[in-house]
Each structure stands twice: as C-alpha cells, then as structure tokens.
Amino acid sequence: MAGVTIRDIAKRAGVSIATVSRVINDNYYVSPDIKERVLRAIEELHYYPNSVARSLKNDATNTIGFLVSDISNNYFTTMAKAVEDVIHNEGYNLIVCSTEDKKERELEYLKLLISKKIDGLILNTTGENDDFIASLSEHMPLVLVNRKVYSDKFKGDFIDSDNIQGAYNLVSYLLSLGHRKIGVINGMLTVSTGKERFKGFVKAMSEVGIEVNEDYPYRYDGDFTLESGYQGAAKIMSASDKPSAIVVMNNVMTMGALKYFRSNGIDVPNDISIVAYGNIDNIELMYVQPTIVTLNAWVIGNKAGEMILERIKNKAVSNREVIYVPQLIEGNSVKKIESNQMYSVSH
Amino acid sequence: MAGVTIRDIAKRAGVSIATVSRVINDNYYVSPDIKERVLRAIEELHYYPNSVARSLKNDATNTIGFLVSDISNNYFTTMAKAVEDVIHNEGYNLIVCSTEDKKERELEYLKLLISKKIDGLILNTTGENDDFIASLSEHMPLVLVNRKVYSDKFKGDFIDSDNIQGAYNLVSYLLSLGHRKIGVINGMLTVSTGKERFKGFVKAMSEVGIEVNEDYPYRYDGDFTLESGYQGAAKIMSASDKPSAIVVMNNVMTMGALKYFRSNGIDVPNDISIVAYGNIDNIELMYVQPTIVTLNAWVIGNKAGEMILERIKNKAVSNREVIYVPQLIEGNSVKKIESNQMYSVSH
C-alpha cells in the first residue's frame, strides 16, 4: 500500500509505465484487455497515485488555500464548507489555515501556501500585509472575502457584505426606537470591515445631528475577539453617564459583551440595549436574542468558490467586486425609549 | 515570484544548484560570501522553495492530516488548533477535512490524504471503514481520537475520554436527585463513543434496578446531529407517560433537544430536566445552563499532536491508549424530585 508506484503496477501488469498512466488518467485509448490487467494490478497492490509527483509534473496541485482570521468562528467554518461544496465537484480540495489576526502568522501561512503551490487562494486578510498580498496577486488567483486589500497593484476579486449599510441599518434601528446615547464596540479599524462598519455608525449618527469624533465618550476600539468585546462593554458601562444602547461590530465581540453584562447583573434590554453585526449560532437558545444584521457565510463561500475557479481557469479576468446586502433580524435585545426620556437624554 | 526555481537563484548568484540547496537547508558548510550572494539572490527574485518537489525527493510532506466528523463543531476546531499548536513547532502543518459522518466521504478523504502523502493522520472515524483503516494503519502513523477502530490489525494510538464513566456520572447525578424515568438520546451506536456512552447509561440505571432493554420507552437513537437531537426530544416527549429527565449524548444533539423544548414551551428544568455529554460554547449565555460532563478538546488535541509526532519519528511504537476522566459541571438544567414523587414515579 505504501510505496507502491506506477512501476510496480507496470511490472505486475506486464506493460509500460506510460500505459499505466494512460489507464489512470483515462486520456488515451488503451485496449480493453490491457486496461483490465492494469486495473486489476492497481486493485491488487492497493496503488494510490502519488499526487506529489503528479503536482510536480502537472504544475497544479488541485488545491485551493483558504486563509481565515479565526477558524473557531463558526462563520468561517460555514464558509469553508460552502467553498468546499463548490470546488469539490471540480476536483479541487481545500486547505484551511487560521491567522488569529496576527500579521506574522498571515505572512508565514502565505509563504507556506506559496511553497505548497496551491492553485488559488481565498483570503480573509489581517490587513497588515497589503503590499505582499498585492504583489502575490499578480501571480496567484486570489479572492478576498470580507476584508479588502488597499493597493492598486491588487489583482483579484472581492466579496463582502455592505458593511457601511449594515452598520447604518443597525444604528438606524436604535435611533428609530428613540436611542440617542449609543455606544460602539469596534473591531480593528485597520481592516476594511472594522473601518466601514464604524463609518456606517458615524453616518447614521450624524444624520440625527450627533457628531462622532475622537473624544466620543461611548466608543471602544477592540479587535474582533471575545475578550475585547468584554473589555469594551466594561469600559463603556464605566462611564458616569451611561449610554442606553451599544452597537457591537462582530459576532464574537457580541458574546464577550453579553458575558460582561450577564456576569455583572446588567439586564438586556432594560439596563442596556444591544445590536450586533454578524450571525450568532443557536441564537434561539440564548438568554436574550440580539437584534443583528446577518451576512450569509454560505452564500459568500459559494461565491468565493465559484470565483476562484473562474480565476484559476482564466487568470486574466479583471477585478470584480460582489457586495451582498445584509439583512436585519429583530431580536429582543432593544428597548424602546419613551420620548420624554429621549429629551432628557439628548439635553 | 511565481516559477522562480533553484536554477534561477544559482545562475543569479553564480553558483551551482547544489550550493543553493545547501544554503536553503543550512545543512553543509558554505563560505560566508557565497552564502551571502545566494541569500541576496533569493531575496531579490522572491524565491520560495517548491515544497512539492521537496516532498517528492524527501519522501515527506511535513503535513499531518486531521479527519473529523464535523468541522463546524467547535469541539473539533478547538482540537485542530491544539494539534497545530504542537506540531507547528516541529515544522509540520495540518490539513483538516470533514466527513460529515458519511462513510463514502471518509473513504474518499482517506484516499485523498494517502495520495497527498501526508506523514501522519489523526482520525475521528465514522466507524464504518474499520478494515480499510486498520490496513492503512500498518503503513501510516495513525492516532484515533474519540472513536475506536475495531480490528486487531489496527496499529496506532487512541485518545478518548472515559465515555462509560462520563455517561455513568451524568445518569448518577440524575438518580441522586431523585429521577427514575430517564430518557436517552443516543448518538450512533456504530461508533465507540455512541456505544460506550449508552453502556454507561445502562450501567447506572441497572444499579438502581432499572433494566434498559430493547423496548425501553424513553430511548432515541440519533446520529450526533442537531436534527436528530430535535427529533429525539420530540419522540421522547410524545410518550403518554413522559420521563422526568433526559440524557443527551453529545453537544450538538443537546442544542437540538433544547430547541425542541424551547420552541414547544417545555420548560427546563420544570417540565423536563436535561444533562448532556460534551462541552457547550458560551454556555453562560444560554437561557438555561445544561449540566454536562466535559471533555477537554485542547488537552486531547495536544496529546494527539504529541503522539502523532512520536509515531512519525518512530514508526515501531506499540499501540497506546490515553483515556481522560471527564468532569461533571453542574448547571441549572436539573430539578430535584421530591421523594413522594419518586415513589409515584417508580410505582
């Protein structure tokens, strides 16, 4: 089983290695009896073609890389499944790596994947290796998900939800229910998702006349991790004049914030309202159902799979952007503020 | 960047390809100035060694496969991280595949991984390809996690929690609180986890004089999926004489069961008590905190990483088994039954 090569098969079947190869790949006519003999030898010796050798010769590994920021976020495992679902039919398979949002890890994995000669890459970047990635994109089929690369040298596709719109919708929802003092727990402002979601927040606020500038009191810049969600909630709730609601910019930080609230006896939504960007698993089983805007990991993954395959087949396609509209799903995490309160709040 | 080979570096540095190889691998003395020239050429041409070619020559890919039943179960992503944490330091990396508990998918992935010439495999098997796996184990370093392979030809290691004990503890806990009519939602009885956990259930029950045989009324044999947890809860609660408690044999089915309860207005623990095998993420944020026995994915993953490395280095080591003792963590999902009720129950 181990170490059986095409030569062993050839010898056993009494044919040349070329013939064996032809049988395996089924790409040239081989007479029925010889074919039969070869197939039997393969069966008997438990032969599995060495795809390392194959890849070397063919200059193709039939492997697509998927580099994500956090493999334990269900959002990305769902996306990975969706990608695999598409590429599997075309004979490709996926190798998933997790950067934990560390610049060095991303760089290390990128180099590893280059070395491994993957045929294409789907990337959720840390946003800290833009130059490297842009230059890589000139030689490697590349599809970005959720996070942009800022460089005009970049060549590839980009799939995302409309972050500005999504965050804008979340805030608008709070505003429509009377909230005015609204806290925000940001993700990293170095990556497009973090940046744009915050932009959506600022935009919505400014439309009701509230300017969000550097010294906005209810703002915490986190890093998309559970801990930073917890810290952000703690920080914002420590203000003497507390906000009535908080916007959290991703699913994981939302869990962190809720943990802070729950373990500190802060009731949602009576003491604080909360809305969040991104899907939450088994949300029906939570003690409170956050109002969220969702992004469909499965749809994005499928699209990413399709696009990377297209790019592998035709390296010359021009840059494309696909932006999905996020959908607001109402939970029970927001309290309506009465208008007299409103006035007292915005004094 | 793409297509730069050792030859290009050799030419640029004015040395032979052998020398370049020696510099890259740092395994033979090369004089400082030549080394310097080679390194500069590597830098300038953006050379990345082709690990496909390397693997072919070295007969080692520095890659370990990790085949799991369900990649979207956080239990396995945590374990994957733990494995990676260990093997990364030794220069190995991980390729994770998910079988979705399908026999054919497992077989397909096994063959793929064999073809890809992985150096070792960590496997959470479906339990339906035991012969194939046993025969594979004679040539490939293999570590099983959580699920056993039944074959005396099998050669490798096995890491698990003590399933019998864990389930026994769960049931004992219920019994100690007065429960006697106890439902059970099993996983697949074809795999060791499913089988043994059920065994633990039967054992604990028999100790209080309740025989669990074929026509035990509160039993549902599921398949470790969310849907089967839901179905199981539905089925068991449809009995005219309902049980007072249910044991669910994994984390995912537990979510399914809870979804059934919650969406059907069945209160936990007042209408039904529940205990579960396995970790649940963010359990503090759930509307009810199930009492569980945990298995530590991180510990198991670390151990699996260690053991596979040992096996790769020394293929001859004999079979080993590591069994961890699961720990019961009390939640608020179980109601104490008064003794008069007890009598009425066990009539």
Next chain:
DNA sequence: AATATTTAAGATAACGTTTACTCAATGTTC
C-alpha cells in the same frame, strides 16, 4: 501484393528538488 496510413503501446525527457559522488584547491604532516 506492395505501399501508405493509422494506431496502440513502449522509451524517455522533464518537472524542482536533495544528496551521494567527484574533484580541485587548500592545509597538514614528516
């Protein structure tokens, strides 16, 4: 029947590495 054409299958070079052999050019020994 002799030649031209087609075709099945064998021989071989190549993919990009690593490493056992070589072989100069030094350094060492008496």
Next chain:
DNA sequence: GAACATTGAGTAAACGTTATCTTAAATATT
C-alpha cells in the same frame, strides 16, 4: 617539499509522475 588528508563546491542521478517522441503492428489504399 612531497605525499596525504581535508574541505568547499560542482556534477549528476534520483524521487514518481506525464506527455512527447518513436516504433512496430494492424489496417487501408492502389
């Protein structure tokens, strides 16, 4: 200073495939 050991770096074979080139046999053409 001659014989010998040492060493740094080059040459070439090999890993297991695929695909081009060749060749011999079979078939078609006149």
